[in-house]
Amino acid sequence: MCAVDVIVIAGSPGSGKSALMDALAASLPGWPPRIEFSDLREWHLDRLWERQSETEEAVAFENVLFVIDNYLRHGMTPVLVTDFREHRISDLVERYGTKVLLVTLFAPAAAIRDRIDARHDGFTNVAAAVEWNKREMERPLRQGEQRFDTSAASTASIVETLMQVL
Numbered sequence: 492m493c494a495v496d497v498i499v500i501a502g503s504p505g506s507g508k509s510a511l512m513d514a515l516a517a518s519l520p521g522w523p524p525r526i527e528f529s530d531l532r533e534w535h536l537d538r539l540w541e542r543q544s545e546t547e548e549a550v551a552f553e554n555v556l557f558v559i560d561n562y563l564r565h566g567m568t569p570v571l572v573t574d575f576r577e578h579r580i581s582d583l584v585e586r587y588g589t590k591v592l593l594v595t596l597f598a599p600a601a602a603i604r605d606r607i608d609a610r611h612d613g614f615t616n617v618a619a620a621v622e623w624n625k626r627e628m629e630r631p632l633r634q635g636e637q638r639f640d641t642s643a644a645s646t647a648s649i650v651e652t653l654m655q656v657l
Contacts, residue, residue, distance in 0.1 A: 496570065499583050502595055505607045511650070524562045529613075600621045603621050637653065
């Protein structure tokens, strides 16, 4: 059915990762598992994330690997995951190899600014989001990576393109 076990949706805050993950899940048979990494970190952080550290992030990453592997062991694929920093995306691609599809989203800085400014919760640091987005736009494509400008392509058209790859 699906040629990949894990779909990693990457991008800065405000790039449209959560919206794409939900739309893609709705287009795949059986409503596949969806994991937002920040949700796992909230298990042990306070509402303002004042205690975030490299250690707690590492613990949360180990937890997400366990959860992904558990879904895979039970044949619940593909697992959709999002909300990772660049080094964790590299770890996921290395771990799952050719069975992972990396989808990266970006948008012009003004669009990222507007989307973050409109938020009432979650990641609200506009400058950090714009800088993160800039790094995503400038880094070279990884082998097999799909990259989309969410200001130029609708979520539906991105899903349509990805369904052809899957």
